[in-house]
Amino acid sequence: MATVALKSAEGRWLMIPVILASAMAFIDSTALNVVLPSLQQDLDASGAELFWILNAYLLMLAALILIGGTLGDRLGRKKIFMAGIFVFILGSAACGLAGTAGLLIAFRIIQGIGGAFMIPGSLSLLSSSIHEKERGKAIGTWSAVTTLVTLGGPILGGALADAGLWRYIFFINVPIGIIALLLLWKKVKENTDNNTRQRPDFAGAILIALGLAMLTFGFLRMPELGLRHAQVYLSLAAGVLLLIAFIVVEKKSAYPMMPLKLFANLTFSGANLLTFFLYAGLGAGMLFLSLNLVQVQGYNQLQSGLTFLPFTVLMLAIARFAGSLADKYGPRLFLVAGPCIAGIGLLMLSFVKQTNGPASYWTTFFPGIVVLGLGMSFTVAPLTATVMTALSDRLSGTASGINNAITRIAGVFANAIFGGLAVLLFTASLQKDIRSLPVDPQEKQEIIAQAGNLGNAKVPEGIGAGHKDAVMKIYHQGFIGAYGRIMQLSGALGILGGLMALFFIRPKAREKKN
Numbered sequence: 001m002a003t004v005a006l007k008s009a010e011g012r013w014l015m016i017p018v019i020l021a022s023a024m025a026f027i028d029s030t031a032l033n034v035v036l037p038s039l040q041q042d043l044d045a046s047g048a049e050l051f052w053i054l055n056a057y058l059l060m061l062a063a064l065i066l067i068g069g070t071l072g073d074r075l076g077r078k079k080i081f082m083a084g085i086f087v088f089i090l091g092s093a094a095c096g097l098a099g100t101a102g103l104l105i106a107f108r109i110i111q112g113i114g115g116a117f118m119i120p121g122s123l124s125l126l127s128s129s130i131h132e133k134e135r136g137k138a139i140g141t142w143s144a145v146t147t148l149v150t151l152g153g154p155i156l157g158g159a160l161a162d163a164g165l166w167r168y169i170f171f172i173n174v175p176i177g178i179i180a181l182l183l184l185w186k187k188v189k190e191n192t193d194n195n196t197r198q199r200p201d202f203a204g205a206i207l208i209a210l211g212l213a214m215l216t217f218g219f220l221r222m223p224e225l226g227l228r229h230a231q232v233y234l235s236l237a238a239g240v241l242l243l244i245a246f247i248v249v250e251k252k253s254a255y256p257m258m259p260l261k262l263f264a265n266l267t268f269s270g271a272n273l274l275t276f277f278l279y280a281g282l283g284a285g286m287l288f289l290s291l292n293l294v295q296v297q298g299y300n301q302l303q304s305g306l307t308f309l310p311f312t313v314l315m316l317a318i319a320r321f322a323g324s325l326a327d328k329y330g331p332r333l334f335l336v337a338g339p340c341i342a343g344i345g346l347l348m349l350s351f352v353k354q355t356n357g358p359a360s361y362w363t364t365f366f367p368g369i370v371v372l373g374l375g376m377s378f379t380v381a382p383l384t385a386t387v388m389t390a391l392s393d394r395l396s397g398t399a400s401g402i403n404n405a406i407t408r409i410a411g412v413f414a415n416a417i418f419g420g421l422a423v424l425l426f427t428a429s430l431q432k433d434i435r436s437l438p439v440d441p442q443e444k445q446e447i448i449a450q451a452g453n454l455g456n457a458k459v460p461e462g463i464g465a466g467h468k469d470a471v472m473k474i475y476h477q478g479f480i481g482a483y484g485r486i487m488q489l490s491g492a493l494g495i496l497g498g499l500m501a502l503f504f505i506r507p508k509a510r511e512k513k514n
Contacts, residue, residue, distance in 0.1 A: 011138070013187035014129055017180035018122045019142055021085050023149040024173045024180075025119055028092070028111075031157030033287055034305045035166040037294040040456050042166070045101035047454040048220040051419035054287070055216050055412050056105045060112025061119070062408035063209035066257040066401045067200045068117040069124055074200075077125040078190045082181055084117030089177035096170035120401060125188075154312075158305030201257035203249050211242030212409065216416040223423035224452065258402055268390040268399065270504025271335070271383060272406050274497040278339045278379065279407045280414040281493030284486055285346045285372075287415070288422070292483045293365070295455030296476050298357035307365055314373035315380065323381030331382035335501035338382070342375025343494025350487030353480055375494070386505065418489065422482045427451040429478035437474070439467060447471055455479045 032054070040050050072080040091111030098104035123142070130138040160168050218235030225232050250256040263269045286308075293299040293307060326334050348368035355364045387403045430448050437444070443463055450457035457475045459468045 011130060013183060015141065017183040018126050019145050020176050020180040021118055022122045022146045024088065024176050025115055026146050026149055027153045028173065030153030031169045033290045034154045034157035034301055035161040035169055036290060038161040038166045038301060043101045046452045047419065047423055048452060049101040051220055051415045052105045053108055055415050056108040057112040058408045058411045059209055059212050060109055061116050062212060062405050062412060063205045064113060064116030065120055065405050067205050069120040069401050070200050072121050072124050076190045077121055077128060078184060078188055080117050081121030081125050082184050084114050084121055085177050085181055088114030088118050089174050092170040092173035096167040154305035154308045158302035161301035199255045201253055201255060204246055204257045207242050207246035207249060211239050211246055212412050214242060215239030216412060219416040219420040222420045223427060262391060265390055266504045267386065267506055270500050271386045271390060272403055273500040274335060274339060275403055275406050276410045277493045277500060278497035280410040281346060281490035283411040284414040284418040285490035288483050288486050289349060291455045296479055297355055303358050307361065307369060310370050311373035314377045318377035319381045322378045323385060326382035326385060330507050331386045332501060332505050332507050334378050334382040335386065335505055336498045338375050338379030339494050340498035342372050343491040345372025345375055346487050346491035346494055350484045350491060354476060418486050422454060422486055423452055425482035425485055426454060426478050429481050430474060433474045433478060437467065437470060
């Protein structure tokens with residue numbers, strides 16, 4: 001398998017489409033949280049539909065991302081990478097045209113399928129095509145450019161949402177993807193691993209996708225129907241059984257998408273447990289913070305996007321330095337302290353109540369975001385290095401793929417469980433606060449019925465003008481209370497991630513490899 005020099009024409013033409021395709025995925029993921037308030041309002045989406053818009057994409061990524069890498073090895077990395085880009089831009093265009101929340105959820109599934117073949121294909125094609133001596137520099141260049149692109153994602157999303165153009169978060173992927181496809185077609189040679197015997201584990205992918213989907217459905221239906229409703233407990237039971245079946249299939253499969261024997265390595269297991277808890281907390285925290293800023297605190301969406309700027313700047317400034325220190329002193333200290341600091345940042349954000357809007361940002365949200373950014377900056381590079389080096393070099397790609405999938409699975413669980421929990425907490429708060437409100441029982445039921453919309457709850461039309469301000473105040477107080485509890489749980493998950501590193505990760509990540 002011939003490789004090329006990074007500075008050669010072939011190397012440069014390869015870097016451009018790989019970076020462009022990765023930029024699409026990063027912009028989409030970072031900008032979407034910021035535009036969710038506009039999206040929810042324009043499509044009249046319920047809270048449950050909002051979480052499905054996020055989870056439909058993550059479910060496909062979690063289920064298919066390892067298969068995407070395997071198909072690239074067998075059928076050609078360029079071919080599968082191009083197929084992933086094509087499906088991703090097709091799904092993106094459809095998302096931008098979606099007229100209802102249901103259609104957007106369906107099109108996000110298509111986008112997720114494309115992402116599952118595109119995301120692993122970018123680094124796989126880069127790593128296998130560039131000469132070994134320059135591979136680190138190539139990945140470093142890719143990382144630096146995509147980080148800069150990611151920096152602009154929330155800002156771009158906020159600006160477009162404020163202009164009523166949130167759909168362009170999806171449309172922008174189309175020209176970027178087309179340019180990447182043309183460059184790959186004209187300038188990049190095919191790259192195939194002729195020695196691989198790995199077969200795609202479609203049975204495992206179907207089981208994990210269905211299992212996670214059933215759990216998501218059950219948790220998001222629970223606030224409306226209650227745990228004792230057949231639709232809820234049967235969905236949760238089916239989800240658990242499907243995930244157990246997934247484990248059984250993976251254990252018996254000759255070519256599993258997630259080889260369970262790798263988890264016998266304590267360092268690898270600890271790194272993935274850390275990933276699961278930390279990214280579940282981070283995903284839920286960032287989502288509810290975005291909703292709180294726009295729907296309750298009075299920020300416009302550009303201002304909401306700018307609030308995350310300190311987080312991204314710290315990641316850009318410190319992450320590489322933290323990686324170098326971890327190489328020198330070992331990653332364990334960073335993987336214990338980093339998630340705990342991030343968890344403390346989320347806890348600090350949980351105590352912010354109603355504010356005076358952007359004018360009070362520096363004394364309310366800014367300190368927590370800085371602490372969260374510091375924690376993540378000290379975690380990301382050491383965590384990636386630990387995952388990649390915990391196993392033998394021949395398994396580094398598999399290790400990276402599993403860790404990537406677990407990041408997505410963490411997001412699915414966080415959105416489903418915390419989404420359902422937020423509605424329950426919001427409903428309980430409304431039931432308590434409207435007792436003293438001088439409205440009839442029917443009107444009280446209409447007020448409570450809005451709990452499913454979370455921060456986008458609207459005062460029912462039948463409520464008299466004299467009570468509308470009081471009802472809106474109750475909505476804001478109730479959502480802030482639910483937000484605080486969710487952020488506290490998110491912070492606890494971050495700290496739990498740090499404890500996983502303390503208990504499982506050895507001082508020397510390379511001490512025992514499979």
